[in-house]
Amino acid sequence: MAKKSKREMIHSPKGMHDMLHEDIGYLERILENAHDIAEFYGFTPIKTPHLEAAELFLRPLGETSDVVEKEMYTLRTKGGDFLALRPEGTAPIVRAYFENGMGSFPQPVKLYYEGSFFRHEKPQRGRFREFRQFGAEVLGGDDAVLDALIIKIAYLILREIGFSAKNLLVRINSIGDKECRPIYKKELTNYYRKKFNYLCKDCKRRLKDNPMRILDCKEPECVEIKAQAPQMIEHLCETCKAHFKSVLEFLDEGQIPYLLDNYLVRGFDYYGRTVFEIFLEDDLQKNDGGAESTGPDENKTPKIALAGGGRYDELAVILGAKNLPAVGMSMGLERIIHEMKRLQITPRTRTEIKVFLIHIGPAAKKRSFTLMEELRAAGISAGESISRDNLKTQLNVAAKIGAKLALILGQKEAMDGTILVRDMVESAQETVLQSKLIEKIKAKLKKK
RNA sequence: GAGGCAUUGGUGUAAUGGCAGCACGAUAGUCUGUGGCACUGUCGGUAGGGGUUCGAAUCCCCUAUGCCUCCCCA
Numbered sequence: 001m002a003k004k005s006k007r008e009m010i011h012s013p014k015g016m017h018d019m020l021h022e023d024i025g026y027l028e029r030i031l032e033n034a035h036d037i038a039e040f041y042g043f044t045p046i047k048t049p050h051l052e053a054a055e056l057f058l059r060p061l062g063e064t065s066d067v068v069e070k071e072m073y074t075l076r077t078k079g080g081d082f083l084a085l086r087p088e089g090t091a092p093i094v095r096a097y098f099e100n101g102m103g104s105f106p107q108p109v110k111l112y113y114e115g116s117f118f119r120h121e122k123p124q125r126g127r128f129r130e131f132r133q134f135g136a137e138v139l140g141g142d143d144a145v146l147d148a149l150i151i152k153i154a155y156l157i158l159r160e161i162g163f164s165a166k167n168l169l170v171r172i173n174s175i176g177d178k179e180c181r182p183i184y185k186k187e188l189t190n191y192y193r194k195k196f197n198y199l200c201k202d203c204k205r206r207l208k209d210n211p212m213r214i215l216d217c218k219e220p221e222c223v224e225i226k227a228q229a230p231q232m233i234e235h236l237c238e239t240c241k242a243h244f245k246s247v248l249e250f251l252d253e254g255q256i257p258y259l260l261d262n263y264l265v266r267g268f269d270y271y272g273r274t275v276f277e278i279f280l281e282d283d284l285q286k287n288d289g290g291a292e293s294t295g296p297d298e299n300k301t302p303k304i305a306l307a308g309g310g311r312y313d314e315l316a317v318i319l320g321a322k323n324l325p326a327v328g329m330s331m332g333l334e335r336i337i338h339e340m341k342r343l344q345i346t347p348r349t350r351t352e353i354k355v356f357l358i359h360i361g362p363a364a365k366k367r368s369f370t371l372m373e374e375l376r377a378a379g380i381s382a383g384e385s386i387s388r389d390n391l392k393t394q395l396n397v398a399a400k401i402g403a404k405l406a407l408i409l410g411q412k413e414a415m416d417g418t419i420l421v422r423d424m425v426e427s428a429q430e431t432v433l434q435s436k437l438i439e440k441i442k443a444k445l446k447k448k
Numbered sequence: 449g450a451g452g453c454a455u456u457g458g459u460g461u462a463a464u465g466g467c468a469g470c471a472c473g474a475u476a477g478u479c480u481g482u483g484g485c486a487c488u489g490u491c492g493g494u495a496g497g498g499g500u501u502c503g504a505a506u507c508c509c510c511u512a513u514g515c516c517u518c519c520c521c522a
C-alpha cells in the first residue's frame with residue numbers, strides 16, 4: 001500500500017471552539033435581553049482585561065487550593081510578571097472598583113459584563129476551557145434587596161430569553177457570615193467525625209479540606225448521613241437570619257419561584273450569606289408544587305445550573321482593599337445556548353435578505369459593484385453572488401436564500417441606466433430606471 | 449486528575465478481517481438574458497502514529513479530540 005504522507009491538520013485547542021453564525025445568533029439574543037434588563041435596572045457595562053495578575057485570583061482561593069495550579073492558565077511575562085487568564089469575573093471587578101475610584105460614585109455601584117473566561121479543566125458538555133459568561137455585580141451595599149435584585153435580574157434574563165417559568169427554579173441558601181459560619185462548620189465537622197467510618201472515600205478527604213462540600217455528595221451512604229446533619233439555617237446568627245428572611249420576602253414580592261436548599265454551598269470563605277443557583281428542571285410540575293424547605297428532591301430529573309451567584313462581602317478585604325459588601329451573579333452562555341437548542345427556543349433571526357443583485361456581463365458586473373453600496377446606503381439588505389457570472393447560478397442562489405426580489409442588471413440595462421426588478425414569488429418582472437430603483441424596491445417590499 | 453464509551457468526505461450514515469458505498473452538500477454543465485425541478489460530470493473520507501495479518505475502517509497498542517460517570521467547580 002502506498003505510504004500516505006499526510007500531516008495532521010492543526011485544530012483548535014482542547015476545550016476551545018469556533019462559534020459560527022448560528023450559535024452567534026443565539027448569543028446575540030441572550031446578550032440583547034441581558035443588556036436591556038441590566039441597563040433598565042441601572043447597571044452599566046464594564047470590560048476588564050483578559051489577563052490579570054495571577055495573585056488576584058490566587059489570594060481569594062487560598063494558597064492551599066489545588067484549583068489554582070491545576071485549573072488556571074498562568075504565564076510569566078518577559079518582564080517577570082506572573083499573570084493569569086481570568087478564570088472568573090468577580091475579582092477583576094472588585095479590583096476595578098478600587099482602581100477606578102468607584103468608592104466615590106453614588107453607592108451601590110452596579111456593573112455588568114460579558115466575555116470569555118478560561119479554566120484548564122477536563123472538557124465536557126457545557127464545560128469548556130474557554131467559556132463565555134454574562135454577569136452582574138452590585139458593589140457597596142449590603143441591603144437584602146440587592147441580593148434579591150441580582151437574583152431577579154438573572155431570573156428575568158432567563159425568562160426573557162425564552163425559558164418557561166415551569167422549568168426555572170431558583171435554589172437558594174444562606175451560608176452565614178464570618179461570625180456564624182465558623183461555629184456551624186465546627187459543629188458539622190464534629191458530627192461527621194463521629195460518622196467518619198461510614199463516609200465515602202471522597203468525603204473522608206472532604207472532611208479535612210472542605211467539610212461543607214460533603215453536603216453535596218451523591219453517594220447513598222453520605223446522603224443518608226446528611227439527613228441528620230446540623231443545618232446551616234438553624235445556626236445563622238440574628239443578623240444573617242434577618243438578612244436572609246428579607247431576601248426571601250423580596251423574592252416573594254417579585255413572584256420569583258425559589259426553593260430553599262440547605263445543601264447549596266460555596267467552597268470559598270469570601271462568600272457569605274446568600275448563595276443561589278438557577279436551575280433548569282425538566283419536569284417541574286411533577287414535584288407536586290412543593291416549594292418547601294425539603295432540600296433537593298431525590299428524583300432523577302436532569303438539573304442544570306444556568307446561572308449562579310451570591311454575596312461576597314469578604315472578597316475586597318481578602319484582596320487587600322477596604323471593606324466592600326457586594327453581591328453578584330453570572331450565567332454560562334454556552335450552557336444556555338445548548339439548552340435553548342434542546343428546548344427549541346428560537347434565537348434572534350438575523351436580518352433577512354429580501355433583495356438579490358444579479359449581473360450579466362462585465363459592464364453590469366462593474367456597475368453591480370457600486371450598486372450594492374447604494375442599496376446599503378438606502379438601508380436595503382441585499383445579497384449577491386458577484387463572483388459568479390452565470391445567470392442561472394445567480395438566480396439559483398437568490399432562490400435558495402429566499403430573496404423576494406431579484407435585481408437583474410444586464411449589458412443592455414447597464415448601458416441605458418435601467419434595471420430589471422423580478423418578483424421571485426410571482427415570477428413577474430419589470431424594467432425600471434436605476435434612479436427609481438430604491439423607491440421601487442421599498443414599494444414592492446411594503447406590499448409583502 | 450481517575451474510570452468508561454466513541455471518532456468513516458463539509459454533514460448524516462453503510463460496510464463486523466476481503467472492491468470504502470449511499471444520501472445531503474458543494475461545484476460545473478445540459479442552459480453568457482431568467483430560479484427552485486430534472487439529468488450528467490466533478491470534489492471529498494476511515495482522527496494521527498505504530499503493530500498483528502496474505503489482506504485492517506474492522507483486531508491490538510500509543511497519541512489526539514469528543515462525550516459520559518467521578519474529582520473539582522472561583
